Amino acid sequence: MQRRERTRHLIELGGLVQKAGLVDLADDDRATIYGALLELVGRTREGDAGETLTLWKRRGKRAFDAEKAERETGE
Known part of the structure; x- marks a missing residue:
């Protein structure tokens, strides 16, 4: 994995930790x-x-789908 790809990957993982509420x-x-x-x-x-x-995978997919639906409906 190239350095730029690795950096992006790590940033995305950190975003998931934040999104899950673990940081707060x-x-x-x-x-x-x-x-x-x-x-x-x-x-x-x-x-x-x-x-x-x-x-965990099912729970994550449901959460992603719910967020997508919220964005699409503008709520």
């Missing part, structure tokens, strides 16, 4: 955010990762 919830504390993400990974690896990832 953690009061913009990077250690807390990193710890929360590590906790998610740890818990997922202990359980059924496939099922958990499928659930």
Whole structure:
């Protein structure tokens, strides 16, 4: 991956952390955010990762679809 593509990718991932509300919830504390993400990974690896990832993907798609619908209706 080229440097510019990698930078864009990282910015987009940071935007998702912001969009999910984790930045506000953690009061913009990077250690807390990193710890929360590590906790998610740890818990997922202990359980059924496939099922958990499928659930997260569905939830994310629904959220993206809802945001898109809001933008299209102007609400």
